[in-house]
Amino acid sequence: MNKTLAIILVIAATIVTIAMTLDYSNRRTIDWEESFNEKSNKPYGVSIFYKELPKLLEGQKLKTIYYTPYNYFYANSEDGYGDHVAEGNYVLVGNSDYLELGDIEELLLFAGRGNTLFMSDYTFPQTLLDTLDIAIDVVQNKDSISQLSFTNPNLKSKNSTIDKNESSSYFSEFEPENYTVLGYVNGNPKLTNFLEIPFGEGTIYLHLEPKVFTNYNILKEQRYRYTEGALSYLPNATIYFDSYTKYFNSQYGDAEEKSDLSWFLQQPAFKWAWYLTLILTLLFMVFNAKRRQRIIPIVKPLENTTVGFVKTISNLYYETQDHKNLIDKKITYFLEKIRSDYNLDTTTLNEEFITKLAQKSGKRKETVKKTINFINWLRTKNEFFEENLLKLNKHIEEFYS
Structure with a gap:
């Protein structure tokens, strides 16, 4: 051999x-880690809930969001550069602590325009709690069992219990005259854990037991019926699912799929x-x-032909229609020059950054805003065309003109 x-x-x-x-x-x-990951088949992943969502809402289209709400909803709004206007139900289960001020503002704007925001977590960012004037507290469960009940008598048959749950969250403060109580915990109507909150022309649903949507509880006994009851309040519209499989690029702050x-x-x-x-x-x-x-032959070093090399590479990208590569490089070099010339942090390209750049560069704020907003929009796209490249180049040249 x-x-x-x-x-x-x-x-x-x-x-x-x-x-x-x-x-x-x-x-x-x-692995009992509470990941609330829609790709995870572990006990506390939500892969089953994720797959069944379109069926629960009568076959509605499911859009998985791998970007922060700030980037996604700003781009896909009437004033944005997205390919559609986002309308429907935004669903977030667990891990809401990644939301920042800009994300919360975009979610509230989304709800206020006549859409629905459904969030289930043990608690929520303080900014959201302060805006809605609510507070959350925790109660210990007997024998680590939580009893989950609906206030609607038509949903009484969907009441359920979950085990392996040492404590339960409840709304200790809210506006009872304006908010509607949809559910409570441990048989005590005072321990509200499910609220309906009118907001602008839309509605916000806040739920405090995300564990009920996990694989373990949906598959055990008849607990899936509680999930059906909770989602029955959502209108039959497009579903935007907040994916926890996203992570943040350290340079730009955009979310990408793992x-x-x-x-x-x-x-x-x-x-x-x-x-x-x-x-x-x-x-x-x-x-x-x-x-x-073998013996490595001596090769004469090539002459320094940097300019010719750059032209050759750029022509190669252009002729092979590799617009994404060119767009990424133009954005990278543009932001690097901003960092070098104006000593500005380009991690987050928000309204504050636009204002600072306009002040330091002496350019009109409208010109700066068009350029930065177009870059933010490009980051939400997966497919690029020649017109995207030409428009980006036009914005950058206009900024430096």
């Missing part, structure tokens, strides 16, 4: 053996098999190359 082939077979057998051993040792381990490889790397068996494959492949290449490497 060829020696090289034998080495490859030994490496493969070693990887398979280690992976099977790790998989067997971890097979019975259950790589699919991240899920596999969370599995111990696959993770170790992957790392072992990389390490053993690297070792094989190093030792094999050391024995077979």
